[in-house]
Amino acid sequence: MLDLKQVTVNYGNFSAVQQAEISVEKGEIVVLLGANGAGKSTTFQAISGLVKPSEGEILFKGNQISGKSPDKIVQMGIVQCAEDRKLFPQMSVEQNLIMGAYVHRKNRKLIKQTLREVYDLFPILYDKRGEFAGSLSGGQQQMLAIGRALMAKPDLMLLDEPSIGLAPLIVEQMFESIQHINKEGTTILLAEQNANAALSIADKGYVYENGRIVVEGKSEELFANE
Numbered sequence: 001m002l003d004l005k006q007v008t009v010n011y012g013n014f015s016a017v018q019q020a021e022i023s024v025e026k027g028e029i030v031v032l033l034g035a036n037g038a039g040k041s042t043t044f045q046a047i048s049g050l051v052k053p054s055e056g057e058i059l060f061k062g063n064q065i066s067g068k069s070p071d072k073i074v075q076m077g078i079v080q081c082a083e084d085r086k087l088f089p090q091m092s093v094e095q096n097l098i099m100g101a102y103v104h105r106k107n108r109k110l111i112k113q114t115l116r117e118v119y120d121l122f123p124i125l126y127d128k129r130g131e132f133a134g135s136l137s138g139g140q141q142q143m144l145a146i147g148r149a150l151m152a153k154p155d156l157m158l159l160d161e162p163s164i165g166l167a168p169l170i171v172e173q174m175f176e177s178i179q180h181i182n183k184e185g186t187t188i189l190l191a192e193q194n195a196n197a198a199l200s201i202a203d204k205g206y207v208y209e210n211g212r213i214v215v216e217g218k219s220e221e222l223f224a225n226e
């Protein structure tokens, strides 16, 4: 579904990502691991069109997407849920969700149906649908950010550090929800520093060090190498 071929992203003469080779098959959960600053977010930004690779190709369902605009990439079926969430704190939970459906904004029936799916997945969002997004706890805001990304009905969801700043118990629930989203048919590429939790739900992983992928393999193999 997604193939990065020799992708390099330079900032001036600094390479944030060097010759990344990543392949994500339809239906998989794939995780990018590595310390802060290793190049995971930059890889996501390259996929979602926020930065242009200096070298290499990014193919999505066989089409070159490298250099396309972020809007175009969303329309093609890739939605990113950023680490900083970018919610609208002064808008209600439901308004935030509906913003996520702008890709298919003309189809009210589809929006309603998708809203129901998101509320089934995260019942707490239904309970809080009329409240300001800014009034939610960290874990609830993360659910809202993921719910909003789902509103676009993506084929591929990019999740940047979904567990960051969450209490351990909530982290477990978050990974269960991600697994559920995947089972419902969304392919997932995830970036995490929380390696064990991420590997427990992932099919395979790539480990970054200073912009380079130094290890890759199936989750079981990476677990063993921990």
Ligand code: ADP
Pocket (backbone or CB within 6 Å): 011, 015, 016, 034, 035, 036, 037, 038, 039, 040, 041, 042, 043
């Ligand atoms: P990670 O997501 O793994 O924490 P990043 O992709 O955010 O890593 O960062 C990789 C490296 O690129 C870091 O050294 C970071 O400081 C640098 N970097 C990220 N964005 C920029 C930018 N816009 N300009 C210059 N350097 C950047």
Ligand code: ADP
Pocket (backbone or CB within 6 Å): 036, 037, 041, 042, 083
């Ligand atoms: P992340 O690891 O998720 O990228 P950061 O705090 O490193 O989080 O980056 C936040 C934002 O600042 C990102 O948009 C990133 O591109 C930008 N950034 C990070 N490092 C640098 C840098 N050295 N110079 C300029 N922008 C940077």
